[in-house]
Amino acid sequence: MSIAPGDLPRVTSWTEGLASPPEVVTSRVMGSDAQPSLLTPFAVEMQPSASLTSLRFDGTLASSISVPIMPPKLKVLSYSFGITGAWRNQIPKAPVDAQQPPAILPPPATSDAAAKVRTRIQPPGEVIKLADRLFYVLQPSLEAMIGDSALQFPAHPFPYQFEGIAFLYPRYSAILADEMGLGKTMQAITAVRLLLHAGEAERVLLVCPKPLVTNWQREFAHWAPELPVTAIEGDAGRRRWQWQQTDMPVKIANYEALARDREVISDLGLEFDLVVLDEAQRIKNRSSATSQSVRGLTRKRSWALTGTPVENSPQDLVGIFEFLAPGYLKDEMKPRKMGRAVADYVLRRTKDKVLTDLPPKMFRDAEIELSPAQRISYELAEKEGVVQLTQMGDEVTIQHVFELVLRLKQICNFDPATGDSAKFERLAADLDEVAASGRKALVFSQWVGSLETMAGKLKHLHPLLYHGGVAPKHRDDILDQFKRDKKHNVLLLSYGAGGVGLNLQFSEYVFLFDRWWNPAVEDQAVNRAHRIGAAGPVTVTRFIATGTIEQRIDQILREKREIFDSIFSDVEPTGKSGLTQSEIFGLFKLRSPSGPIEVAA
Amino acid sequence: MTRAEGTTPGHLGFLTVLEHEQLGLVGGYLILNAAGRPLEFHCTAPVKPNRAQQILFGPTLPAYLYGEQIGQTLLGKGSQTPVAVFTDVERVLTVRDFVELPVALVLPGEVPEGEQSKPIVASANNWRVEAPNCLGSHLAQFVAGRNRLAVSASRSADRDTILGRLEEIAAFDLAEPFERIREAVEEAQKGGRVDQAA
Structure with missing residues (x-):
């Protein structure tokens, strides 16, 4: 409510003896068509003398209250997330028929409580930018992703495996140190698969001991059958050709081949979105050719899989971290301090904690x-x-x-x-x-x-x-x-x-x-x-x-x-x-x- | 008003307003693609009505804040237009007066599997309305796939529009994205505090 300048009380004067002295001066409010009202009466006292008295009513005497009612401008933070890869054009063929399971539904669970479990991706401490953190916070639950009709899974993962996948997925440096037998391979493959499908990675290199190459190929075929995978093997010429292949998002190399091909990789200027080391205890010795060759790879993300991140001494872990985050750990750190320092980077579960159904x-x-x-x-x-x-x-x-x-x-x-x-x-x-x-x-x-x-x-x-x-x-x-x-x-x-x-x-x-x-x-x-x-x-x-x-x-x-x-x-x-x-x-x-x-x- | 034309098939909007004891109201708007992946996220700075607004708006204040001030602003920020907007806060339904998009309230509790098909099989003109004492006669409840929804009784055409896009929404657990929005708003608040501290 306000009084416009033109609506200020006007100056009024009169002389004693005039027929009709003013009793009230009115003020109009809010618009020219407003009718005079008694909202702001001004009483004028009549003087006994016959002299002319003039009173001025200027704006300063009028009492008004201004209340802005225009809405203030609301500050909004906006984030857009580029979706690439298979997700972009993916529209699930959601059946109207209730008999068929919908695409986003989590897989059948044994109980109502279990059915409602949702494993969400939490951004790790190393992800700083708010937009990046929100990207992970806003992802659907892993159960929903895996229930998606576009990703077929041969078996339903255990809840702790969902947690392992959710741990790996957003991390740029991570050690999955589950006890042997808990399915590190499956968790890593699924995390790789989700990154590839989300377009967050396009070139993945997995390095493992030579005897395990065929095992990894088999596991990829089992858990991510749609992903093209190639193993780097054969003579130097063949390996060079394989390194150059661009239509294979996942390459598997053994440690020895990687060490041999260091120069080739360097010459070709190969860069990887993700390098995964299996049996990563292999690189605990920082001066070894194996360690040097993996540390020399140009990469965005570095993951290490090992059931035994410490075999002999805490320095083993320092060696692995030289691949993940060089200089982050020091040899002289006390074990407990080291344990606290790596807490956000290492996920370690044991069978007795997570597999209560596993035979003794x-x-x-x-x-x-x-x-x-x-x-x-x-x-x-x-x-x-x-x-x-x-x-x-x-x-x-x-x-x-x-x-x-x-x-x-x-x-x-x-x-x-x-x-x-x-x-x-x-x-x-x-x-x-x-x-x-x-x-x-x-x-x-x-x-x-x-x-x-x-x-x-x-x-x-x-x-x-x-x-x-x-x-x-x-x-x-x-x-x-x-x-x-x-x-x-x-x-x-x-x-x-x-x-x-x-x-x-x-x-x-x-x-x-x-x-x-x-x-x-x-x-x-x-x-x-x-x-x-x-x-x-x-x-x-x-x-x-x-x-x-x-x-x-x-x-x-x-x-x-x-x-x-x-x-x-x-x-x-x-x-x-x-x-x-x-x-x-x-x-x-x-x-x-x-x-x-x-x-x- | 936000336009309804040019909606992207499968894209769904989720709009909510969170009440914070100290900060006031914070709005969050999330657009998902058909696979449930996030495309856009918008959130407001906290809004706290002043004393004058409380007096002048009186009982219309919540509708003004939730619908006009927060809801309309957020929907206007979206660069992609979803086929429908869902909310879990009844007051947000008032945003419908300012946009040309169907807006529906997601009611708690999933539809039992055996009942899911009933309203789907029925035509859009034959949808079920729950007892008025559930939500008040100003809302009309209906079932879409696994979700219980309600629209303003005065916007009954929205129900038909939503049921017409049933294939795109039947699979979704429409209550789940609000959990993400709450976490994201918390994260944004934390981020904001960090920024201020820095």
């Missing part, structure tokens, strides 16, 4: 007394070895100590003089029982020689061998044979070739004939059988020759597990951990210079 894994330590012949050979070798090491004085190196350790461990397996083996006798008895019940067993050893000796003695069980000496082209056939042919009850594997990436969950028994240097590798081996799809409980038998180097190593392995816990859980380290040079020398009560040991992997 039972460990039994088979402590075996060496046979008399083995004991003689063992003690002789140890005595001679220690004497030799002592005589070497300051020239003794960690390598010399390892040679002695390996020799003693071999004697614990089989006596080189007589072929005796107390461990094998126990193993053979157990395997007969396994075979009699129609089950299948995996037997791991560090040495191909031990595996071949066992194969020779177990012919009645038709064992199959899987180790580094088996040609890669035959390996899949061996696994297939073991899975399908009932007469093959035993698969003899080396830790190196059989410890990673294989799905052998139809095996219910695992025997660790000798012990590896670090528990992570043993876990990898055990989890070939104890993983999703395991039909029943998995029994793991760890052979330990009592009163030998194996028992002493076992103690160190237990301590090494504590390092892992101190970084990836809230468990405080309960004691000294890590395999130091002093401890290795200490296996034989030898004096040593201090410092970390780097060859114990």
